[in-house]
Amino acid sequence: MKSRHYLLSIILAASLIPASGVFAQAKKDEYPARPLRMIVPFAPGGASDTVGRIIQPAMAELLNQQVVVDNRGGAAGNIGVEVAVRATPDGYTFLLGNIGTMAINPNYYTKFPYRPLKDLIPITQIVDVPGSLVVHPSLPAKNVKELVAYMKANPGKLNYGAAAPSSANTLEMLAFLQVVGTSAVQVPYKGGAGPAMVGLLANEVHMMFVTFSSSVHFAKQGRVRMLAVVSPDRNPAFPEIPTMREQGLDFTVGSWQGLFVPAGTPQAVVNALFKVGTTMMKDPQVVKRLGENGIAIVTSKSPADFVAFVKQETARIGKVIKDANIQTE
Template sequence: MNPTRREFSVLAATGLLGLNAFADTYPSKPVTIVVPQAPGGTNDTVGRILAQKLSELSNQRIIVDNRPGAGGNIGTDFAARAPKDGYTLLLTISSTQAINPALYKKVPFDPVKDFEPIAPVGVVPNVLVVNASFPARNLADFIKVARASKEEIQYASAGNGSLNHLLGAMLSTSTGVPLQHVPYRGVAPALTDVMGGQVPVAFASLPSCIEFIKSGKLRALGVSSAKRSPALPDVPSISEVVPGYVGDLWVGLFAARGTPAPVVSKLTQWVTAAVAAPDVLERFKVAGVEPLSGGPTRLAQLLQEDIARWAPIVKASGAVVD
């Protein structure tokens, strides 16, 4: 027998009360934040800072679970298939969520349809760095040296189709300077070879290279953000020399699509409070991470903007991963 309109109303009200009751007791057990990159990278650094603060705010244990592989696809897919209860979250970066769908022939998740945006966490510029003995002292000099070179200048990246790779391709297109991409399996070996002189240039996220810059092992020529980074105030943004050049790496927290709205709302409030906390701000500053404010709408907007921005650049670069 079909339920009446009144019975539908009762069922709906009962369901809403159930969701609210669930949210009132959430989290009643440890929460796992999946980081689809290896320990030690930018996302892992941000994840551990965030997890500690969320643990304080929620009075519950927050676990960081690193699940690297396939450019972040393995961990992202795991989080997408997790129970929709808010106990398995995804802390990811824009390159995995916005670039991989255009880069990989087969992506096991939909970056928009499979996830509930919770909140942006931070933004990280990439840095154009050179070996300490490289003749260019600034970006304008670099462009002159590159144009005068008889051979294409090589630049290292964290891998084929990575944001580091595409930033180099975008710089080459924007300036007309031919650059030869040299992919590595991660940013650490790429920077090791730049410091060792095997490759003269690299793009790398600020947290991964800031200590090498401060120690003089690498020279920073420019940051990829629209404005200078507070962590490197003397290093100009690339856009000061190449107008319109912008390519930040943002970090955002997501849940599996279908996670109850009251749970998402509670998580959004905690993340917003965490990112504004003085101790978190100080740790972000040391790591070269700038905090990002805003809730689900802002994170969804960032994702859509980057999907639209990077898809044509990936196509122009010719980068494809099976």
């Protein structure tokens, strides 16, 4: 365990304000003086929960405090984000947000309960999460071409699991159906990708787009069949699976995750958490476990860099929704 003096030195080194300002108060209170809460706005079992639990030990070690994972799933992640937005901005509650909560939801919903870049402060991106197209093994399709042919030969027969109407996975499926010119019945699941994956394993649904990390272990066990990875290159965690592009379809929604704190959090704390957030991603166990799940580590150069990235992603997703003619709510 690293000492609190180490963390306080990070705050002082990272902050541009005098030591007599917020730093002096942080030293007096020995920030962090109590456990921190990581809000994961989805149910256990999905990519966000996986990443949260992988980074938790390394983050706790750097902070010299317990970090509690608090799953608050529901409403496409909006419930968990609202919990984070309403939290006291003192550095003891932070959000593990993703492309869905920060870039897709603002484009998808006409009535929206929070403003990502006004109600929250982006700290740093931490990972890039590739997607995958998986089907239940009972389907005869062995690749994307065969799946499309089967769907067209059996119109209206297949359905797909949807983590939420505005999730990256659902957006990928809607864009896919638009591109290949066919349809399937949407079966919604509450709480994120975890419950939807359970539905696929139980053969309640025939197929779904889902993060690679949520499907790779089941695919290797033969419990689902992975037809494609949705990323520029094959994933080293399962290199046998071709990309969507290799199979003639060049599109991706993509997914990423990052750390956010409530607006009003002191800048010294923001700087300290940025340092901790980027440092923990170099931890050997974090690198190893994320690699086993096919998740790429990507950190921001600064909090301002992450702000610019979120703005860029929000604009990009708006175009994806428009180009795919996806109906918003």
